[in-house]
Amino acid sequence: MxxxxxxxxxxxxxxxxxxxxxxxxxxxxxxxxxxxxxxxxxxxxxxxxxxxxATAPDAGQLMEMLLMLVNAQKTIEVGVFTGYSLLLTALSIPEDGKHGNEGSFDFAFVDADKVNYWNYHERLMKLLKVRGIVVYDNTLWRGTVALSKKSTLENKKSSRQFIIEFNKLLAGDSRVQISHALLGDGITIYRRIY
Known part of the structure; x- marks a missing residue:
């Protein structure tokens, strides 16, 4: 090819x-x-x-499907680079859909500073509707989450540790259903169940 x-x-x-x-x-x-x-x-x-x-295009394709499956009307994004995921969201929701920062959200995408992922999670739990979806980017941190600290490049160690801690906390959160997806740099999808 x-x-x-x-x-x-x-x-x-x-x-x-x-x-x-x-x-x-x-x-x-x-x-x-x-x-x-x-x-x-x-x-x-x-x-x-x-x-x-940038958001990996294969991860974006799954996000587009998730947006449509939950019939997302109101979305929020935490962290924007050049806007690929933001544009994808805007093109995927109905014309009367909204992208903002207030109210009860159907869908969220988080690709921001890894040190604050848990803080974003706690805030989004207050903003997200029951059965709403959140997608976190970079949750496998180029595979370093499965490597020893010694094997990890120095510039990846700090965020690696935050991602490992976030993944562990999220796995233990009974308020959400989660799934890791091997797309892009690893994404974690969660659905709020209560």
Whole structure:
């Protein structure tokens, strides 16, 4: 399969074991259905010096499906880089849907400072409707959550520890149903159950 301008920002963004398999997923499932404004923004983001911070397009595809499954009308996003996930959300909710910071939300996406993930979780539990969905990005932190501290690059250690603690706290939170997904840099999806 020929690599073209749709080539992933970087293979290291994904957790799959082969670049070819990750590219296959993108080219057969994600890119053919990606709306043009999203494709344009993704391509522009590849030129940014911190392009690795962008939402992975395969994670975005799942987010789009989740938004539609819960019929999200009101959404919130914590942390915005170049706006791919924000634009995706805006294009996925009904025209009368809202993106804001007050009230009772159907869906939230969090891709912000890892040290505050638990604080965001506690705040979102107050804002999120029962059966609402939250997606957290980077919850496998390039696979370092499964490595020893010694094996982790120095610049990844601090956030790695916060992510490990967050994952443990979230796993023990009986108010939510959770699932880790091996998309992008790992995403955790939770549904508020009460």
């Amino acid at each position: 020929a690599m073209d301008s749709n080539k992933a920002i970087s293979f290291s963004k994904g957790l799959l074991q082969s670049e070819e398999l990750y590219q296959y997923v993108l080219e057969t499932s994600v890119y053919p259905r990606e709306l043009e404004p999203l494709r344009e923004l993704r391509m522009l983001t590849t030129t940014h010096p911190r392009a690795m911070m």
